[in-house]
Amino acid sequence: xxxxxxxxxxxxxxxxxxxxxxxxxxxxxxxxxxxxxxxxxxxxxxxxxxxxxxxxxxxxxxxxxxxxxxxxxxxxxxxxxxxxxxxxxxxxxxxxxxxxxxxxxxxxxxxxxxxxxxxxxxxxxxxxxxxxxxxxxxxxxxxxxxxxxxxxxxxxxxxxxxxxxxxxxxxxxxxxxxxxxxxxxxxxxxxxxxxxxxxxxxxxxxxxxxxx
Amino acid sequence: xxxxxxxxxxxxxxxxxxxxxxxxxxxxxxxxxxxxxxxxxxxxxxxxxxxxxxxxxxxxxxxxxxxxxxxxxxxxxxxxxxxxxxxxxxxxxxxxxxxxxxxxxxxxxxxxxxxxxxxxxxxxxxxxxxxxxxxxxxxxxxxxxxxxxxxxxxxxxxxxxxxxxxxxxxxxxxxxxxxxxxxxxxxxxxxxxxxxxxxxxxxxxxxxxxxx
Numbered sequence: 423x424x425x426x427x428x429x430x431x432x433x434x435x436x437x438x439x440x441x442x443x444x445x446x447x448x449x450x451x452x453x454x455x456x457x458x459x460x461x462x463x464x465x466x467x468x469x470x471x472x473x474x475x476x477x478x479x480x481x482x483x484x485x486x487x488x489x490x491x492x493x494x495x496x497x498x499x500x501x502x503x504x505x506x507x508x509x510x511x512x513x514x515x516x517x518x519x520x521x522x523x524x525x526x527x528x529x530x531x532x533x534x535x536x537x538x539x540x541x542x543x544x545x546x547x548x549x550x551x552x553x554x555x556x557x558x559x560x561x562x563x564x565x566x567x568x569x570x571x572x573x574x575x576x577x578x579x580x581x582x583x584x585x586x587x588x589x590x591x592x593x594x595x596x597x598x599x600x601x602x603x604x605x606x607x608x609x610x611x612x613x614x615x616x617x618x619x620x621x622x623x624x625x626x627x628x629x630x631x632x633x634x
Numbered sequence: 635x636x637x638x639x640x641x642x643x644x645x646x647x648x649x650x651x652x653x654x655x656x657x658x659x660x661x662x663x664x665x666x667x668x669x670x671x672x673x674x675x676x677x678x679x680x681x682x683x684x685x686x687x688x689x690x691x692x693x694x695x696x697x698x699x700x701x702x703x704x705x706x707x708x709x710x711x712x713x714x715x716x717x718x719x720x721x722x723x724x725x726x727x728x729x730x731x732x733x734x735x736x737x738x739x740x741x742x743x744x745x746x747x748x749x750x751x752x753x754x755x756x757x758x759x760x761x762x763x764x765x766x767x768x769x770x771x772x773x774x775x776x777x778x779x780x781x782x783x784x785x786x787x788x789x790x791x792x793x794x795x796x797x798x799x800x801x802x803x804x805x806x807x808x809x810x811x812x813x814x815x816x817x818x819x820x821x822x823x824x825x826x827x828x829x830x831x832x833x834x835x836x837x838x839x840x841x842x843x844x845x846x
Contacts, residue, residue: 539751588804589797596796615797
């Protein structure tokens with residue numbers, strides 16, 4: 423890139439990121455319906471017509487926020503959970519990347535987890551992203567089982583994966599409300615909860631109700 | 635109550651429940667914003683002015699739905715998890731009551747879990763209900779520990795409780811999308827995931843990353 427004097431107009435891509443930053447902040451704090459294009463434009467230091475020209479309607483802006491934050495989150499997790507490591511290491515690295523994302527992008531997490539859910543048509547996009555995470559986790563558990571020469575039914579893997587993803591999201595949301603908590607320590611806590619349980623399950627141990 | 639001929643006008647309480655049933659169905663399928671008072675009145679077989687007269691605005695009707703479904707769910711769980719049983723039995727009975735609620739009140743669950751989240755001011759009510767569940771689960775784990783003469787820090791209990799509640803909600807949502815799945819069997823599956831993990835944690839076992 424050529425060197426540019428400080429007063430030169432910012433490139434479009436940089437401006438767009440500033441608008442998205444402002445939009446994520448506004449949607450996180452006030453929700454999709456209450457957040458206004460006026461406050462987003464003002465926070466980004468850009469005129470409202472330019473926000474519309476660059477990123478479209480409020481709906482399109484919200485979708486752009488979901489895409490950016492969701493992609494950041496999923497890519498961070500996928501990059502961390504390298505497939506050549508043992509299953510527990512992969513799971514822990516994935517968890518560390520996830521909690522790292524929540525710690526560093528608290529507003530992004532809140533838009534994804536609290537504000538987009540229940541909002542048609544955004545809820546569908548979120549459900550798709552979540553299904554992808556569930557598949558990744560189920561695949562990781564399947565690899566761990568196959569490495570031990572074992573196999574469990576696909577439904578059982580899916581159920582365990584749903585539970586792990588739900589537990590992790592819930593703790594991610596806890597972290598978003600506890601900025602003083604350490605993301606890496608939270609990952610180790612979640613790993614203790616997830617793995618000590620999954621490890622026994624994968625070894626075929628089961629809990630049974632008594633007296634029923 | 636005096637015996638009433640079949641053609642007599644229904645008592646107010648019965649009509650209100652019919653309106654709430656229709657409202658829960660509409661909010662579950664279409665969300666708060668898209669659902670209309672017209673379709674709710676039509677589904678309940680009641681005139682729209684009467685819906686307004688009995689249950690107020692659409693916002694008030696939505697809150698009434700949240701209260702009814704949330705109270706049903708929390709009371710079912712609290713009644714099942716009798717305090718004089720061992721911790722694993724209490725947890726399992728609580729889980730069975732929870733998945734039983736989701737199986738029997740699928741629309742109610744969807745309104746609570748998918749439609750109310752992110753909708754101000756309803757999100758606050760949901761967060762309060764969720765905190766109550768987290769407290770109940772943390773208290774149950776604390777009882778189990780004290781019965782073994784052990785104690786862990788309140789934050790650790792809270793973190794485990796958040797993870798368990800999140801895992802259970804996630805699997806409840808899976809059940810809502812799988813009407814062919816058995817609620818009691820889903821409870822046992824969740825118990826296996828939750829308890830085999832929690833049991834080791836409560837015995838003081840921990841997972842540690844290697845090579846870090």
